[in-house]
Amino acid sequence: MTGLTPPPPSPDQGTPDGTHGRTPDGTRGEHPGLALIPVGEPPQLRADAARNRTRLLEAASQLTARCGAANLTMEAVAAAAGVGKGTVFRRFGDRTGLLLALLDHREQQLQAAFISGPPPLGPGAPAAQRLHAFGPAVIRHERDHHDLILATRTDPLRAYSVPARHLRLTHLGMLLREAGVDGDAELLAHTLLGYLDTTLVHHLAVERGMSLDRLEATWHDLVTRLGAGPAE
Amino acid sequence: MTGLTPPPPSPDQGTPDGTHGRTPDGTRGEHPGLALIPVGEPPQLRADAARNRTRLLEAASQLTARCGAANLTMEAVAAAAGVGKGTVFRRFGDRTGLLLALLDHREQQLQAAFISGPPPLGPGAPAAQRLHAFGPAVIRHERDHHDLILATRTDPLRAYSVPARHLRLTHLGMLLREAGVDGDAELLAHTLLGYLDTTLVHHLAVERGMSLDRLEATWHDLVTRLGAGPAE
DNA sequence: AGTAAAACCGGACCGAGGTCCTGTTTAAAG
DNA sequence: CTTTAAACAGGACCTCGGTCCGGTTTTACT
Numbered sequence: 001m002t003g004l005t006p007p008p009p010s011p012d013q014g015t016p017d018g019t020h021g022r023t024p025d026g027t028r029g030e031h032p033g034l035a036l037i038p039v040g041e042p043p044q045l046r047a048d049a050a051r052n053r054t055r056l057l058e059a060a061s062q063l064t065a066r067c068g069a070a071n072l073t074m075e076a077v078a079a080a081a082g083v084g085k086g087t088v089f090r091r092f093g094d095r096t097g098l099l100l101a102l103l104d105h106r107e108q109q110l111q112a113a114f115i116s117g118p119p120p121l122g123p124g125a126p127a128a129q130r131l132h133a134f135g136p137a138v139i140r141h142e143r144d145h146h147d148l149i150l151a152t153r154t155d156p157l158r159a160y161s162v163p164a165r166h167l168r169l170t171h172l173g174m175l176l177r178e179a180g181v182d183g184d185a186e187l188l189a190h191t192l193l194g195y196l197d198t199t200l201v202h203h204l205a206v207e208r209g210m211s212l213d214r215l216e217a218t219w220h221d222l223v224t225r226l227g228a229g230p231a232e
Numbered sequence: 233m234t235g236l237t238p239p240p241p242s243p244d245q246g247t248p249d250g251t252h253g254r255t256p257d258g259t260r261g262e263h264p265g266l267a268l269i270p271v272g273e274p275p276q277l278r279a280d281a282a283r284n285r286t287r288l289l290e291a292a293s294q295l296t297a298r299c300g301a302a303n304l305t306m307e308a309v310a311a312a313a314g315v316g317k318g319t320v321f322r323r324f325g326d327r328t329g330l331l332l333a334l335l336d337h338r339e340q341q342l343q344a345a346f347i348s349g350p351p352p353l354g355p356g357a358p359a360a361q362r363l364h365a366f367g368p369a370v371i372r373h374e375r376d377h378h379d380l381i382l383a384t385r386t387d388p389l390r391a392y393s394v395p396a397r398h399l400r401l402t403h404l405g406m407l408l409r410e411a412g413v414d415g416d417a418e419l420l421a422h423t424l425l426g427y428l429d430t431t432l433v434h435h436l437a438v439e440r441g442m443s444l445d446r447l448e449a450t451w452h453d454l455v456t457r458l459g460a461g462p463a464e
Numbered sequence: 465a466g467t468a469a470a471a472c473c474g475g476a477c478c479g480a481g482g483t484c485c486t487g488t489t490t491a492a493a494g
Numbered sequence: 495c496t497t498t499a500a501a502c503a504g505g506a507c508c509t510c511g512g513t514c515c516g517g518t519t520t521t522a523c524t
Contacts, residue, residue, distance in 0.1 A: 221415050278520065307510075
């Protein structure tokens with residue numbers, strides 16, 4: 001006996017597959033055995049656990065709305081949800097995990113927009129046009145949720161394993177290839193994503209007062225120079 | 233009386249002007265009233281304060297070398313330097329400030345290399361060639377000090393006000409303009425700098441095992457597409 | 465040099481993130 | 495329906511970053 005405890009089964013930091021195949025109450029709604037995307041682990045939550053999960057997210061959402069994400073304390077969330085502190089950590093792993101779960105919920109709209117929404121952001125438009133539309137959409141989204149996203153970035157490396165980023169990355173890579181851009185599509189996608197990073201956008205737009213028009217103009221410039229023609 | 237204390241006079245987080253006009257013992261060595269660059273405040277340290285500053289940096293350097301920057305505790309630094317905890321915070325503001333001061337010391341080599349070193353990185357070579365040389369130099373530098381840099385990124389926004397970044401940014405902007413690249417030089421410089429960001433490089437090179445060759449190849453590709461011809 | 469004010473040193477103290485252990489609830493097997 | 499084991503809830507506890515205040519040293523002025 002070592003005294004070491006195995007890590008918590010599967011604290012969720014957003015949806016592991018980035019597809020949100022989950023009903024609003026936190027349980028899976030997909031057909032058994034029909035996972036189109038490799039499902040990491042079944043987050044088959046027990047009834048009360050699922051109930052507390054939503055309570056916690058609800059409480060966290062209200063507290064962040066009132067005091068800002070930066071001032072959110074785990075104890076306050078636990079108290080507001082009427083559960084113990086350990087419960088919060090068991091469910092979400094750590095503070096960042098809780099914040100990521102909150103973010104994940106709000107990312108659904110954006111993801112739906114560029115995966116299955118109307119053109120030019122969604123499918124139906126040529127890849128070049130979708131690329132051009134992607135930047136402004138993400139910039140505005142990041143700007144709306146900057147406090148939550150920034151609070152998430154305490155662990156700088158975690159940002160890269162977040163499913164939402166993976167989704168954006170593969171999406172951008174696909175569009176680049178589809179638009180006939182030659183070169184290392186994956187690294188070019190990383191570059192474009194870097195330009196859209198919340199910390200950069202916040203620094204330029206909020207702290208330095210740069211206009212969104214200017215930021216978006218350079219996005220179009222970048223996409224054009226990378227080989228996807230200008231949006232006509 | 234409010235009970236509020238004014239913030240500490242001027243905790244240093246690296247050199248405020250990014251030029252390192254400082255003698256090894258921590259005092260300014262420049263001529264009085266001859267500041268070429270707007271000097272924020274005179275960090276005229278008292279004798280014992282300067283002595284303790286170097287002791288602290290020395291202790292911190294040894295501790296990070298032994299246990300890694302992530303495991304560096306302020307109390308351990310204070311104890312190793314033989315001073316009180318409050319002294320550390322008075323001098324460096326917070327943990328990030330201390331780490332930045334450590335980093336700042338190590339950045340001098342890189343800065344000297346691209347500001348006044350030999351071509352193609354330093355002056356003397358055409359701007360396009362200097363641009364191409366800049367990426368690999370920074371990537372290797374970041375890779376060598378990734379643990380220290382990553383430990384610095386606890387406050388995501390702070391990275392943008394660090395003098396070293398400012399220096400790189402203006403340097404890149406200057407080279408872009410000099411190379412005849414049209415477009416928003418400042419934002420393009422931000423884009424290029426984003427590609428060289430430590431977190432990205434670390435994620436790709438260390439976590440995902442990507443080769444430096446591949447990273448550098450795409451750097452050259454980026455610089456070329458931005459308008460500076462390929463390095464001949 | 466003597467004196468007064470400002471700056472500094474040092475550690476006690478606080479808050480919050482994260483861990484661990486104990487008693488209890490839940491789901492599955494018989 | 496009973497039993498049994500796993501998973502969970504809850505709070506006490508620890509560590510560490512950051513603050514605050516009393517005692518002391520350094521500097522500036524006369």
